[in-house]
Amino acid sequence: MTLVLVDDETGPTVVHRVPQGIAAAEHPLRDIVFAHPQILPLHELEPEIGRIIPVAIEVNLPGAGFVDVLLVSEYGRLIIVECKLWRNPQARREVVGQILDYARELARYGYEDLQRVISSRLGRRGNVLYELAAAAGSPLAEADFVDRVSRDLEAGRFLLIIAGDGITEGTRRIGEYLGAQAGLAFDLGLVEIVEYRFDDPLTGTARRILQPRLLARTQTIERYVIRSEVPGVMVDPVVEEPDPITRARPEVAANHATWRAFVTRFVDDTAFDDPAQMPARHGGLNWMRLPMPGPVGLTLYRSGTTGNVGAFLRYRDGEGLALYEELLAQREAIDAEFAAAGLPAPEWTTSGDERHISVLTPSPAPWDAAREEDQRQWLARAANAFVNIVAPRITRALG
Structure with missing residues (x-):
């Protein structure tokens, strides 16, 4: 060039x-x-x-x-x-x-x-x-x-x-x-x-x-x-330029811009109890990733299709499945601590060779400014709970 x-x-x-x-x-x-x-x-x-x-x-x-x-x-x-x-x-x-x-x-x-x-x-x-x-x-x-x-x-x-x-x-x-x-x-x-x-x-x-x-x-x-x-x-x-569908459909580009603004606001407003916790990063449309110890990060998302917002850890393969079993053995205590934080007990699910630990709450579309603020606050509470409750257990299990 x-x-x-x-x-x-x-x-x-x-x-x-x-x-x-x-x-x-x-x-x-x-x-x-x-x-x-x-x-x-x-x-x-x-x-x-x-x-x-x-x-x-x-x-x-x-x-x-x-x-x-x-x-x-x-x-x-x-x-x-x-x-x-x-x-x-x-x-x-x-x-x-x-x-x-x-x-x-x-x-x-x-x-x-x-x-x-x-x-x-x-x-x-x-x-x-x-x-x-x-x-x-x-x-x-x-x-x-x-x-x-x-x-x-x-x-x-x-x-x-x-x-x-x-x-x-x-x-x-x-x-x-x-x-x-x-x-x-x-x-x-x-x-x-x-x-x-x-x-x-x-x-x-x-x-x-x-x-x-x-x-x-x-x-x-x-x-x-x-x-x-x-x-x-x-x-x-790592995609920098909009894909052809995004360029051809302004509403898709607008949705991406709205979500990026949502993530920016979430990062700016969220204060974790752990001062060393790294902030979430934009992942794709309607999801972001929060760094966690271990092989995977915490996915935070919202879905207009299901009308939910939620957070989950997804494990698969050797190390991930072993770590999931370690956490599953502590399920009763983890569920109780989530309840004490004002959140629903996590769902512990199996899908093929994958294992999930997830929490979610209803948030049906359309999402106005007030609904989005509620989503940010709930996701912040859920993320903070995973950082406070699950992350230390992962660290000990890997220790």
Whole structure:
């Protein structure tokens, strides 16, 4: 792709993309990502991730190697970035396995281990990770921040980013690497950072333009986010442009816009008893996903067809079914705690090889503003109950 800079005085300047594999060396790319972490489109992966704080480069994880860039969100979300140029022969073969090695090693760490590694790298004592986050404006108290990071370490819950100057067709094999990673709850994003160069017509100075993006449907690879949420792999296309049906039917586009506004309001208004709980994320039309410990998140939804709003956990396959049985053994206590929270007892159901734990309440359409406010409040209560009642049991079962 070619860019054109338009200037009324000097006329248009054609800016050509630097051919794949000839862009800046890996270390300059690493340094740019560290100095300007906002170059990574992380909010497209996790809209509620918040501010991103650079922690360190070349972080030594003994036995695994050196992490190119370690970042953390203001809410304690750890982000591992591996920078590779795709001309590098090892990139296609090893980069995925390499970043997974980092994730596996970190999953063995406690907070004190991570603190020691960071302090050693930066030559600073104390709770350096929290100090960096607090200086950047983290809203979490130190104890809550440490608890959040500790839980993510224990669960192997990280955001992994592979950044490069182009992702080739061979990277479709990424799923082969992820099939055996069911013990980790990571999200992985593939970020292409395209480089353009030109000479400024006014000053003659050489200029660079960097264009970061999660890969869309190009000639190299479809844009994918890969989530290891259950045993096995789910590879979900991340759709940015409206599909043809949405473009052709304005009422569908309006429904999507209404639901996005609903989710935004829900996230803004919902305060969990657990201050480290991450907010819900938009999933699709009339459903959103709340992060939970374990292999799956909590789905929050509303249905005009059934006239209900509800929340459910869905388990399948080995680890998920074992976890469901662990929770089922505590059903009496869980049901009682939901009742004490003013909610109906959960339904424990089997559908084929799937198991569901769900609560719902009637909310027939049409949904006016008052009805939507009732839905948000009920969903917030249900989500808070799952976080308070079910999440700690999941954590103990996985412990």
